[in-house]
Amino acid sequence: MKREKSDYIVPQAALNRLFNARRSLQPVYIYGMASYGKTECVRQFFSGKTYCYYSPISNDSEHLSDFESHINPHRKMPLPVVFDDLQFVNDEECRNRVLEIAERADVWPIFIARPPLLGWLVPYYTQNNFVVIDENDLALTIDQIREFFFSKNILISNENVEKLQEFIVGNPYALKVAATRLQNNPDAKTLIPHLREVFAKYMMTSVTKVWPADFLDFFVHLSVVDSFTVELAEYITENAYASAYIEKARSIANFIYKKNDEYLIRPIPLEGFRYQARIQLEPEKIREASQKAAEWYEKHEEFEKAMLLYSKNHCYSKIKEILIKNSSQNPSNGQYLGLSRYYFELSTAEIEENVVLMSGMSMICSMLFKTTLSEYWYDKLKEKVSQLSGEEKTEAKRRVAYLDIALPHRGSTTVLESIKSFGLLLTTKGLKLPEFSVTSNLPSAMNGGKDFCDWTLKDRAIAKKYGSLIALALGKNGKPIVNLALAESFWEKAGDNAEVLALLSRGQLEAELNDNLEMGFVAAGLFIRFYLMTGQLDTALLQYNAFERKCRDFKSTKFFPNLLALQCRIDLYRDDSIAVDIWLKNSAPDENKEIFALLRFQYMTKIRCYIAKGRLNEAFSLKEKMKWYAENYHRTYISIECDVLGAIINYRMDSDWKETLKNAIFAAEKYQFVRIISDEGAAIQPLLFKIKDELENIPEFNRNWFSKVIRECQKLSRMYPKYCAPPVMAPSNFSETARQILRLQSEGLSADEISKNLDIKLETVRYHIKQNYKKLGVNSKSRAIIVAKELYLL
Numbered sequence: 001m002k003r004e005k006s007d008y009i010v011p012q013a014a015l016n017r018l019f020n021a022r023r024s025l026q027p028v029y030i031y032g033m034a035s036y037g038k039t040e041c042v043r044q045f046f047s048g049k050t051y052c053y054y055s056p057i058s059n060d061s062e063h064l065s066d067f068e069s070h071i072n073p074h075r076k077m078p079l080p081v082v083f084d085d086l087q088f089v090n091d092e093e094c095r096n097r098v099l100e101i102a103e104r105a106d107v108w109p110i111f112i113a114r115p116p117l118l119g120w121l122v123p124y125y126t127q128n129n130f131v132v133i134d135e136n137d138l139a140l141t142i143d144q145i146r147e148f149f150f151s152k153n154i155l156i157s158n159e160n161v162e163k164l165q166e167f168i169v170g171n172p173y174a175l176k177v178a179a180t181r182l183q184n185n186p187d188a189k190t191l192i193p194h195l196r197e198v199f200a201k202y203m204m205t206s207v208t209k210v211w212p213a214d215f216l217d218f219f220v221h222l223s224v225v226d227s228f229t230v231e232l233a234e235y236i237t238e239n240a241y242a243s244a245y246i247e248k249a250r251s252i253a254n255f256i257y258k259k260n261d262e263y264l265i266r267p268i269p270l271e272g273f274r275y276q277a278r279i280q281l282e283p284e285k286i287r288e289a290s291q292k293a294a295e296w297y298e299k300h301e302e303f304e305k306a307m308l309l310y311s312k313n314h315c316y317s318k319i320k321e322i323l324i325k326n327s328s329q330n331p332s333n334g335q336y337l338g339l340s341r342y343y344f345e346l347s348t349a350e351i352e353e354n355v356v357l358m359s360g361m362s363m364i365c366s367m368l369f370k371t372t373l374s375e376y377w378y379d380k381l382k383e384k385v386s387q388l389s390g391e392e393k394t395e396a397k398r399r400v401a402y403l404d405i406a407l408p409h410r411g412s413t414t415v416l417e418s419i420k421s422f423g424l425l426l427t428t429k430g431l432k433l434p435e436f437s438v439t440s441n442l443p444s445a446m447n448g449g450k451d452f453c454d455w456t457l458k459d460r461a462i463a464k465k466y467g468s469l470i471a472l473a474l475g476k477n478g479k480p481i482v483n484l485a486l487a488e489s490f491w492e493k494a495g496d497n498a499e500v501l502a503l504l505s506r507g508q509l510e511a512e513l514n515d516n517l518e519m520g521f522v523a524a525g526l527f528i529r530f531y532l533m534t535g536q537l538d539t540a541l542l543q544y545n546a547f548e549r550k551c552r553d554f555k556s557t558k559f560f561p562n563l564l565a566l567q568c569r570i571d572l573y574r575d576d577s578i579a580v581d582i583w584l585k586n587s588a589p590d591e592n593k594e595i596f597a598l599l600r601f602q603y604m605t606k607i608r609c610y611i612a613k614g615r616l617n618e619a620f621s622l623k624e625k626m627k628w629y630a631e632n633y634h635r636t637y638i639s640i641e642c643d644v645l646g647a648i649i650n651y652r653m654d655s656d657w658k659e660t661l662k663n664a665i666f667a668a669e670k671y672q673f674v675r676i677i678s679d680e681g682a683a684i685q686p687l688l689f690k691i692k693d694e695l696e697n698i699p700e701f702n703r704n705w706f707s708k709v710i711r712e713c714q715k716l717s718r719m720y721p722k723y724c725a726p727p728v729m730a731p732s733n734f735s736e737t738a739r740q741i742l743r744l745q746s747e748g749l750s751a752d753e754i755s756k757n758l759d760i761k762l763e764t765v766r767y768h769i770k771q772n773y774k775k776l777g778v779n780s781k782s783r784a785i786i787v788a789k790e791l792y793l794l
Contacts, residue, residue: 032135051080139170203272223273304338327360332437411634443525483507494674614777681716
């Protein structure tokens with residue numbers, strides 16, 4: 001069979017793997033979901049060449065029984081034989097015939113199917129060294145999609161490309177449909193709805209029409225949710241064979257994948273199932289399935305998912321009920337960010353009906369930087385105390401006392417007085433605080449729920465005088481926090497390692513004896529920092545893995561976002577660029593949406609990732625947001641941290657950095673903090689040496705403390721020389737045109753002059769300039785020329 005070249009968008013990764021397999025004559029196994037272009041990729045590879053093609057469902061297929069007629073005894077190379085749609089080969093005789101042909105010495109076999117591996121092919125697979133081409137090889141990257149649109153002269157913003165990629169996940173066929181749509185209708189806002197409709201119909205007419213009715217019905221009903229467990233699937237569908245159906249879908253159709261402990265249906269087939277649900281099911285049946293899912297989520301305290309479904313079904317009483325439940329939890333255990341819009345949809349009268357809800361409103365407003373509104377609800381709650389009686393009055397008192405300590409925007413200056421006042425109520429009237437988080441699920445006691453930098457100035461004295469009271473007021477968190485806070489304070493000041501380890505060990509043991517994961521995370525985080533800074537990377541990873549296992553054993557998922565951010569910080573020291581990319585893509589919060597105070601550890605991690613990736617504009621923007629938060633929410637530690645990172649960013653952007661670094665150094669000197677600067681190791685070291693003489697000429701400057709900072713920084717730089725280092729771009733990453741444009745820019749030519757000089761469009765020149773800046777991690781021509789010379793591009 002010969003095929004002419006089609007206009008299929010060829011994924012180069014897949015073609016490269018086919019080419020390598022052809023050279024070594026290794027069997028090839030290609031798999032991926034329907035419409036990913038598995039067959040078209042092979043046809044493109046064999047364009048104009050002879051090969052045999054077999055498929056149980058294609059009209060183009062040749063017959064297995066006629067195979068010998070295709071063999072040319074004079075042919076020097078084995079004949080390529082493509083076995084397509086193997087997931088539909090159920091006949092034992094056909095399977096044996098496929099294997100018989102594949103095992104011939106004069107055949108180069110290529111197998112195509114949807115699942116990762118078919119059971120009946122396993123024996124052959126284990127005996128032969130397969131080249132596997134999976135969906136990742138078939139999928140186009142976001143950069144390839146941008147290049148494709150550019151080649152077609154289709155103008156589409158980066159934001160819309162990202163939205164498109166989120167839906168099509170690199171599907172080449174879907175990209176062709178998108179391009180055709182944009183050429184006929186350039187309104188990008190209508191693109192995704194159009195694709196949803198096109199692929200929903202495609203699923204119904206070309207994919208699911210051959211499925212058994214009960215199998216299809218199962219997934220149509222399940223499409224009311226975005227993800228599910230086997231138990232949830234059984235509850236929604238009332239089908240005892242849920243587990244078998246899910247496994248069948250994974251092994252035959254390959255439209256389901258597992259992420260953590262949940263199954264997800266890929267976006268395109270999910271849209272198809274929802275389309276079929278709207279056509280085949282009565283609205284009441286869809287509502288019933290949706291309601292059951294919401295009840296399941298509520299029962300398992302997955303409030304955000306429950307609320308989404310209750311909102312669709314207009315169950316407003318359930319929405320308020322969940323908001324009250326959530327408000328009774330501290331922000332670290334509750335789901336305030338995900339539920340924020342539902343809080344603000346309540347009327348004033350509805351909120352004032354419940355003191356727990358009033359407390360929750362004050363808290364969520366504080367976390368979202370709406371401080372005036374937070375204080376408004378605090379004052380309203382305080383007024384309620386005098387208006388109520390009995391248990392309601394007691395609850396209102398508890399909530400006021402809780403907010404006095406816990407409101408994020410108030411800082412830590414009044415916390416000690418509040419704890420002393422509450423300690424009196426606790427001992428005289430037996431009044432207990434509501435559930436309280438000291439750390440906000442961060443791996444820090446000193447910079448956790450509140451900023452306690454000022455306490456470090458008198459750390460030993462405060463621990464000795466108020467340690468027992470703090471332990472009493474904070475309940476289960478109180479006892480370990482005294483030792484852990486002291487350990488962190490001494491560690492930040494580069495104190496005696498033996499004393500730090502002793503305090504850490506005691507605090508960790510106290511946390512373990514009380515099954516206190518929150519304090520356990522503080523201990524694990526501090527141990528990890530200790531081992532990293534003393535060159536014991538493997539021990540740091542063991543500590544991390546041990547705590548992660550403990551969280552999984554206790555099914556305590558609330559720590560995972562910050563735990564993953566902590567893992568990313570370890571990866572930055574290890575110079576594991578791929579792991580950092582994965583965290584940025586899959587786990588990092590989006591600062592361009594709503595900034596949320598509880599995510600501060602993740603935001604500060606993301607700034608470091610941006611620096612390491614050379615994405616300096618994004619690093620600068622996020623740093624400015626966090627600096628504003630630090631200044632307005634009395635977060636001294638984060639303020640210093642922002643200035644240290646800001647100096648690195650400014651230095652690499654060829655902007656003024658000295659004043660920013662001086663601010664950080666003078667602030668850190670006040671508290672005798674060493675690690676907050678030295679932890680940035682190789683990234684901050686050259687700046688410290690450039691400013692050293694100037695600082696040491698200031699009479700009142702503490703030279704001994706600064707020498708300690710330099711010394712610790714040098715140690716870390718030797719251990720991790722590539723930490724947050726500027727990305728190195730190889731010349732091969734730049735096309736000849738891109739390098740010509742850089743050269744002409746260095747000679748002083750404008751974009752218009754370069755366009756005329758190279759006889760290319762002005763838009764093309766601007767595109768290459770933008771891409772050059774992105775690759776070099778710069779935002780100006782002057783800086784681009786400097787970096788390009790350093791990389792020997794000029």
